[in-house]
Amino acid sequence: xxxxxxxxxxxxxxxxxxxxxxxxxxxxTVAIMGRNGMGKTTLFKSLMGILxxxxxxxxxxxxxxxxxxxxxxxAKGIAxxxxxxxxxxxxxxxxxxxxxxxxxxxxxxxxxxxxLFPVLFDMKRRKGGNLSGGQQQQLAIxxxxxxxxxxxxxxxxxxxIQPSIIKDIAKALNEIRxxxxxxxxxxxxxLSFAMDVADRLFVIEGxxxxxxxxxxxxDVGRIKQYLSV
Amino acid sequence: MEFSxxxxxxxxxxxxxxxxxxxxxxxxLGLAIIFGQMGVIxxxxxxxxxxxxxxxxxxxxLSSHYAPSLVSIxxxxxxxxxxxxxxxxxxxxxxxxxxxxxxxxxxxxxATWGISLAxxxxxxxxxxxxxxxxxxxxxxxGSWAPKEGLDIPINGLFVLALxxxxxxxVLLALNRSRWGLRVRATVSNRVMAxxxxxxxxxxxxxxxxxxxxxxxxxxxxxxxIGSTGPTSGQLYIVDSFLVVTFGGAASLLGTxxxxxxxxxxxxxxxxFLHGSMAKVLTLSLIVLIxxxxxQGLFASKVxx
Numbered sequence: 001x002x003x004x005x006x007x008x009x010x011x012x013x014x015x016x017x018x019x020x021x022x023x024x025x026x027x028x029t030v031a032i033m034g035r036n037g038m039g040k041t042t043l044f045k046s047l048m049g050i051l052x053x054x055x056x057x058x059x060x061x062x063x064x065x066x067x068x069x070x071x072x073x074x075a076k077g078i079a080x081x082x083x084x085x086x087x088x089x090x091x092x093x094x095x096x097x098x099x100x101x102x103x104x105x106x107x108x109x110x111x112x113x114x115x116l117f118p119v120l121f122d123m124k125r126r127k128g129g130n131l132s133g134g135q136q137q138q139l140a141i142x143x144x145x146x147x148x149x150x151x152x153x154x155x156x157x158x159x160x161i162q163p164s165i166i167k168d169i170a171k172a173l174n175e176i177r178x179x180x181x182x183x184x185x186x187x188x189x190x191l192s193f194a195m196d197v198a199d200r201l202f203v204i205e206g207x208x209x210x211x212x213x214x215x216x217x218x219d220v221g222r223i224k225q226y227l228s229v
Numbered sequence: 230m231e232f233s234x235x236x237x238x239x240x241x242x243x244x245x246x247x248x249x250x251x252x253x254x255x256x257x258l259g260l261a262i263i264f265g266q267m268g269v270i271x272x273x274x275x276x277x278x279x280x281x282x283x284x285x286x287x288x289x290x291l292s293s294h295y296a297p298s299l300v301s302i303x304x305x306x307x308x309x310x311x312x313x314x315x316x317x318x319x320x321x322x323x324x325x326x327x328x329x330x331x332x333x334x335x336x337x338x339x340a341t342w343g344i345s346l347a348x349x350x351x352x353x354x355x356x357x358x359x360x361x362x363x364x365x366x367x368x369x370x371g372s373w374a375p376k377e378g379l380d381i382p383i384n385g386l387f388v389l390a391l392x393x394x395x396x397x398x399v400l401l402a403l404n405r406s407r408w409g410l411r412v413r414a415t416v417s418n419r420v421m422a423x424x425x426x427x428x429x430x431x432x433x434x435x436x437x438x439x440x441x442x443x444x445x446x447x448x449x450x451x452x453x454i455g456s457t458g459p460t461s462g463q464l465y466i467v468d469s470f471l472v473v474t475f476g477g478a479a480s481l482l483g484t485x486x487x488x489x490x491x492x493x494x495x496x497x498x499x500x501f502l503h504g505s506m507a508k509v510l511t512l513s514l515i516v517l518i519x520x521x522x523x524q525g526l527f528a529s530k531v532x533x
């Protein structure tokens with residue numbers, strides 16, 4: 001569903017990603033583990049078209065997107081939940097979700113979104129900026145889901161969120177994958193969360209993927225070593 | 230002078246202020262949505278207003294020359310045309326110039342100022358340096374006298390109604406339509422709006438054009454209270470900027486309130502003082518209030 005080949009990304013002269021290749025299958029969750037500054041967010045931003053790709057290819061469901069603008073990529077089936085949520089603080093919860101429905105005919109938010117995140121239904125008239133961090137995270141996921149993605153990218157969804165809500169988010173992600181059979185790519189520093197959701201784990205270090213493992217064979221000690229400072 | 234006479238003068242002067250309020254509000258609305266959407270300060274906004282005013286003149290000229298029977302009904306159609314002309318030109322300007330300058334906001338200031346000068350000269354060359362006034366249809370002339378000594382001009386009432394309709398339309402469109410949602414999402418976070426599927430460039434172009442179109446309607450309103458010349462727009466641009474900054478750049482309600490405040494202060498003090506003194510008083514008040522509230526009168530409060 002998602003196929004990334006030899007992705008190089010640079011900030012001006014300084015190269016940040018040195019040839020990243022990985023793929024995500026239908027109905028699979030992939031976790032990209034790594035410490036701060038190793039290139040997780042750079043990778044996600046370049047997948048989404050926020051940062052330009054120097055070379056390499058990104059394929060979503062067979063179509064090449066690496067030259068497209070962000071909104072075209074959304075239409076082709078990638079959705080993005082950025083680090084720090086980035087919901088629209090001045091819009092209501094309902095309006096925030098509606099912004100994701102640009103390519104849909106209807107202006108009604110599908111019921112399954114509210115079924116997944118009941119708290120958003122209760123707060124739909126509130127301003128997005130007045131929600132708590134965990135609620136904003138759920139809102140950002142809901143907003144991404146209504147674009148009907150084939151590939152869902154989540155950049156550090158657990159950052160700055162209290163542990164009980166982290167469990168809820170893991171549950172929601174597993175639910176989403178089960179119902180929609182999409183590819184989920186999540187970047188993480190919290191190993192327990194990644195072990196809860198991911199089928200495969202990659203470790204990114206210095207702009208390269210240095211380790212790949214399936215959940216069943218994961219050597220927890222080894223990944224912890226990569227993540228420790 | 231008796232008290233009732235004074236009251237009448239106050240009311241009439243206040244009403245003159247309302248006409249000014251209408252023009253300022255329409256101008257400010259256009260400026261505010263353009264500035265809010267893409268951070269472009271449109272120095273040529275006054276000239277888009279002039280285009281609207283000339284469109285009305287064109288309508289009046291054509292109808293009185295070729296179809297005198299239509300003189301009484303051309304006005305509403307000319308208003309729509311004024312919007313469309315200014316809208317189309319705004320679209321062109323955004324496409325040809327502004328969109329290349331989004332990364333350089335100060336340059337847009339210079340570029341739109343250049344456009345403003347070029348447009349003024351074009352008016353002078355192709356339409357003429359003399360001020361023109363359209364022949365207003367009979368039903369817009371005269372005044373409404375609810376009681377002795379109190380005359381409310383009908384064209385003022387008309388302008389007020391037009392402004393109310395346009396303002397409500399814009400507010401409604403911003404809060405209820407898809408275009409409005411796109412605009413508000415882009416204003417809130419441009420990169421993220423694009424990454425959630427909104428074509429921000431198209432939104433920019435449409436918004437710029439709509440802002441200019443509203444300026445065109447302001448021009449239509451303006452023809453009922455003054456005569457149109459190549460530099461008519463320039464006279465209003467400074468006041469319109471004041472309206473926007475004073476009201477708080479992101480708040481349309483603020484634009485309405487500040488347009489009202491500025492127009493009324495201006496108009497009422499003008500009656501008792503000299504014209505320039507009225508201006509001095511208005512400006513000092515604005516400076517004073519902006520010193521206390523630099524973000525403008527209204528700014529929406531949320532956690533960011």
